[in-house]
Amino acid sequence: MMSHLLVLVALALAAAVALYVLFGARHLSASRAGRILILIGLCLLPVGAGALGVSHDLGRSTETRFCLSCHEMRPYGQSLLIDDNEPVPAVHYQKRLVDRDTACYTCHRDYALFGDVSTKLSGLRHVWAHFAGGPPAAIKLYRPYPNASCLHCHAGARGYETSKHHATAEVNLLDLQAGKLSCLAKGCHAVTHDIASLADADLWKHVELPK
């Protein structure tokens, strides 16, 4: 919130200098101090303002409210409130296993090197899908959900490492780590955003989704 205000103040300051130059260019350019102000207002401040804006907006784009500002994503947001212990996203959201303010980004970001960039490019694909013909009837991930996203938090955790379900004839930690078996496989953690049953589902009323 504070940084948000600081950005606005900085932008207002930059705008004030630009306005001053716009209406007093000839007067300002007659003196050395005025020319320095023009240099600052038209060269240095725009660079700073641009960098500040990109940094601010990139930060905000990781927030749950940013993702849910698209109406296509609202059902996926509501699925976080399904009152059931099975859907993985709902459990993570309601038990605060992820930061609620950045819940979507935490689970759907790419944790690899340059993962932030590839995540943002995926976001651009979403926007393209939105404006170029609208989203498909059934929204799907561009690629299968990677185990690495789960293991970013769960690898090394006692509950994950010592679970008897992760040491059976069919399931073992090495295969999970290698991605040979999906965490979201049938019979494992297969229930994710259960949009189909959302209309009939009970929702946890204790928290509200960001608007």
Next chain:
Amino acid sequence: MSDPQLVTPADARWLRTAAACVLAGLVVEVISVVATTPVTFLLFLGLGLPLLGAGGLIFLLNLWRVLVRRGAL
């Protein structure tokens, strides 16, 4: 010191154009900061940043023209 010959009316017009571009870019940026949604974010990237860049570029081009005219380059 005052140097009235330094900036001609044409130069001042270029400066005003540059300032208008910067101002327009800042307005778009403020909108995207106040209401950050995918649309406003893209608007900032696609319109706000280019306007800011154009303003700075016009200023630098004008500065270069002035310096060339005065034989400083």
